[in-house]
Amino acid sequence: MKSMYVRASVSALCAALLAGCGGGDDGSLVLQATIYGLTKPGLVLTSGSQEVTASAGVGAVTFPNLIEEDSTIDVKIKTQPTAAKCDVDPKTVGLKANYYTARQVVINCTTNSYFLGGTIAGLTGDGLVLNNGDQQVKPAAGATGFTFANKVADGANYGVTVLQQPAGQVCTVANNVGTMPSGDVSNIAVTCTKA
Amino acid sequence: MKAMYLAPIALALALAGCGGKESYTVGGTVNGLKFSGMELSNGSSKVAVQPAADGSAVKFQLPNSIDYGDEYEIVIKNPAHQSCGPALSGGLKGSAGYTQTIDVTINCAVNAFKLSGPVTGLNVAGLIIINGNGTAQEIAKDAANFEYADAIQSQSSYGLVVLKQPAGKSCTIANGTGVMQDDAVKNVAITCVPA
Numbered sequence: 001m002k003s004m005y006v007r008a009s010v011s012a013l014c015a016a017l018l019a020g021c022g023g024g025d026d027g028s029l030v031l032q033a034t035i036y037g038l039t040k041p042g043l044v045l046t047s048g049s050q051e052v053t054a055s056a057g058v059g060a061v062t063f064p065n066l067i068e069e070d071s072t073i074d075v076k077i078k079t080q081p082t083a084a085k086c087d088v089d090p091k092t093v094g095l096k097a098n099y100y101t102a103r104q105v106v107i108n109c110t111t112n113s114y115f116l117g118g119t120i121a122g123l124t125g126d127g128l129v130l131n132n133g134d135q136q137v138k139p140a141a142g143a144t145g146f147t148f149a150n151k152v153a154d155g156a157n158y159g160v161t162v163l164q165q166p167a168g169q170v171c172t173v174a175n176n177v178g179t180m181p182s183g184d185v186s187n188i189a190v191t192c193t194k195a
Numbered sequence: 196m197k198a199m200y201l202a203p204i205a206l207a208l209a210l211a212g213c214g215g216k217e218s219y220t221v222g223g224t225v226n227g228l229k230f231s232g233m234e235l236s237n238g239s240s241k242v243a244v245q246p247a248a249d250g251s252a253v254k255f256q257l258p259n260s261i262d263y264g265d266e267y268e269i270v271i272k273n274p275a276h277q278s279c280g281p282a283l284s285g286g287l288k289g290s291a292g293y294t295q296t297i298d299v300t301i302n303c304a305v306n307a308f309k310l311s312g313p314v315t316g317l318n319v320a321g322l323i324i325i326n327g328n329g330t331a332q333e334i335a336k337d338a339a340n341f342e343y344a345d346a347i348q349s350q351s352s353y354g355l356v357v358l359k360q361p362a363g364k365s366c367t368i369a370n371g372t373g374v375m376q377d378d379a380v381k382n383v384a385i386t387c388v389p390a
Contacts, residue, residue: 131353133326133327134351152328153328157329158328159327159358160356161355163354163374176356177357
């Protein structure tokens, strides 16, 4: 009779210990994911019943619970970050967990990016060059709008200036500085007058 | 008489037989080459190296081969706007036969320079300047000079603008737009007046 109580209490103790270290995921391996290109908040990853949140800018996350040796590595994206898209590298999941594979899950993220542009009034001369840092756009005479070829990432700063004035004219830019929203910018206003 | 000719032939055959080469070409790879004007030489043997259209790595080979055991030392004449050097320290010198082939890796980087200049009228904190999506840099209260944190690559355009005006002030930037040449720009002037 006594041994039954002992057994029962031992198993209760075992259960309590296991629960203490995270319940069902009673393994011995640290599960870690390396994250590339994450600049935005909100990314949530899952592995079975456990999840971990990656904040903006982090390069790696570790799941709270250890996973079992030889279990299948099954990291998924539960919630995408705001204004960005992440993917689990398929080559790094679906593998049997061991000391190495459990630390080699890779998540690649790309921040959404949008077009930067605006309107042009009064451009009659050739040669206008607008720039946003090292990016340039060359609207031709008569153009009424412009868009930079390269998109700008959500949350990136921009500052458009006149790199070269057109022949015989002086152009100024308004609304030319800001932080990229979650959509195209088309309100940069270039106004050109006779020099 | 005949024997005099036979001896060197036999020696050459013997060398070829044991895998040794009699002459070595001096060559390698140049990474990061973007501008023309690069010349590589080993003694009087010279070769001009031109950038690839897509900026990828280019191979080079000096016109004169060298004999087994001869020393070589590649001298670099830099292309325009760039600085080049061996990927491995000391990698431009060696002796033919020390390795199976002479394959020297040279890396080139575009020279980059800073923007700086005087600041007047800034007696409050909070002015932030940017170049494109570069560093958002606060200029300290009472600064008399500034230097923008990011070096700008030679031949790249730049446009320093005010991302955020300080409280109660309106700051403008003169000479803040241009194409970087091969020297620091020291005449960018920030002027702040009461708003």
